[in-house]
Amino acid sequence: MLSSCKALENLLLWNIFIAGHLRISSPTLRRVGFSVCAGHKELVIEDVPRLERLLLPSRGRGGGTIQFIRAPKLEMLGPLSAGVAVFQGTMPISLTNLMHTVKALALTSGPQLNVVLDILKCFPYLERLYAVLQKNSKMDVKDVSLYGPLDSVECLGTHLKEMVILNYEGREQDVGFAKFFVLNAVVLKKIKFGVPKNNNSDWVAIQLDLLQVENRASQDAQFDFKCGLDDVINYPCIHDLSLTDPFDCLFSE
Template sequence: MEKAMAAPTAKNRESAVRSLWKWVQSSSCKGDIISGLPDAILGTIISLLPTKDGARTQAISLRWRPLWRSAPLNLDLDAALCPDDSARASLVSRILSDHSGPARRFCCHSIRLDDDHDRALLDGWFRALANLQELDVSFVRPSPRPETDDAVASSLLRLASSTLVVAKIGGCNFSRQIVPSSSIFPRLKDLELHYVSLSEEFLHGVLSGCRVLESLLLWNIFAATGRICITSPTLRSIGFRLCAGRAELVVDNTPRLERLLTVFVGSAGDTLRVTGAPRLEILGPLSPSVQVLQGMIPVSSANSIGTVKILALTSAPQLNVVLDVLKCFPCLEKLYVILQKDLKMDVEHVSHHDPLDQVKCLGTNLTEMVLLNYLGCEQDVAFAKFFVLNAAVLKKIKFGVPRNYNNEWVAIQRRLLEVNNRASRDAEVEFECGLDDFINYLGIHDLSLTDPFERLCSE
């Protein structure tokens, strides 16, 4: 029986529509073969086009002229469409006034909230965005004002209709006593909050109202206590980064969670606790300092996380520190280590016994390893050589080098690493130039990615 073909993603659908539109506009399209389609189909095509192209369809012919006004609106106020911040507000108001149909997507960044007029204007926009499916907004405030925070929060919560599927919100303050309704986002699948202040109570209320939420990104979050607690029966992917200060992330009772993508700086007191996540397979990037991991996985085989198959660590090239972490992941199949020489590692509680003791994954499961930021210095070589000589089932080890190199340098590195004596004769040793910014790689909402960390070593 043939395997069913996966449904196309929204991004793929938009790409296909844009390709079709370019073909229609090109000379290779002879005659008007598309205008005969039903209004509903033409309206869908218009709603998936960029905002400017969608509006331009009114000039094609009399057949197309009324369609834009009734088609689901895709309103994306990017810098190319409206580079002047002061003109953006009037443009949004004019488009919403001219467009009588429903809204599919609204994207507008750096919305200024200087006075009561701005807040009233924003509230009017959100009232006009009926049946919205995708929301992507961020705000600029001249100074924190409780009345502004409350007004924005109230407008956003009022917009939380039964149709919203994707929500990305930045530059807001939800830290006051704002309690969402129990069914705030009944159809929401992707939620992203960035540069947002929030309280535990608010986040708990939002997550409780999201009955089908699959991915959550909390990026550069300001939390009054530094503690964020996430509980959800539906979440499959979580991304997290606290903006400043000591961080404590508690992930509890998430039975469908598959990926936990985080950035911890490893400062004293940072804690990660995960309980009730039986499907968790992808974790990181984490600092392996004991303070970060101790709440989640005390260094004991009895508390190991047997489901994690892909792990990313940000670490200085200190072998004992990394091996102490690996002991907690007996089923690990792929390991990323982002080497940072200047990263301070707290090794007070690190084991100093036989490095191979209890590191089960090295002999049974670890088939692929990626070392990023590899410079080939003495510390790097000593760290990497251990895995070359001891990872018994390794099939590939890749070195990401953040600078240009030549064949002579590679030959020297292979000799220093003792590649000819590698534990796994089948292991391929590769060197690649280039290193992506690991902080910005996160593909939190793309659940089709089997390994989101692969972007780290893309050229």
């Protein structure tokens, strides 16, 4: 059906109940928003040569597989969770099967630094990272010290300029997660933290000290703590062509 739509550029699939897999092919689609209710196991982007954005507002909450067979212009992807397997062609993404075109990526995380870094290794030209820290989860903060300055995460040394970290509460694991990027993202320009509403300037000052911002890898990096910023998804923006970066709208106040 989609292959016969010669002018369709935006597709929003909402509250889909399917079993097995869903395959999408279209010569014209540029933006796809996909929200699944139940039963989804695999999403296959079969042949979508103009696809720029694949937004998955409910995908961070479950597992499954996303396979890209042909999407040579894909620049924005997510939110993804560690439980989602991403394939490029017939092979999972890896250090030998990188996704070179993606520049903006959204993830939901533990915060599990090792898992996130393993994912980032597969996106060497990533410029913007959105990390939604899952509440009531723990991370072994020793993970932070296990990594060298870059440890094969190419985007940290060359391209990553902006980060948004949501659900940042100043817990030990939150600080450890964020601090790694403060100390290792060489070209970083800004980190925006979404924090609880009841925090004041004194709390922010403590966080900046814990994050060791004076030792930041990028002296140009700025840090912005936004009260009330949460992982509430603003769905209408998924198909708003006027937005330069829809993730800025997806995770909004």
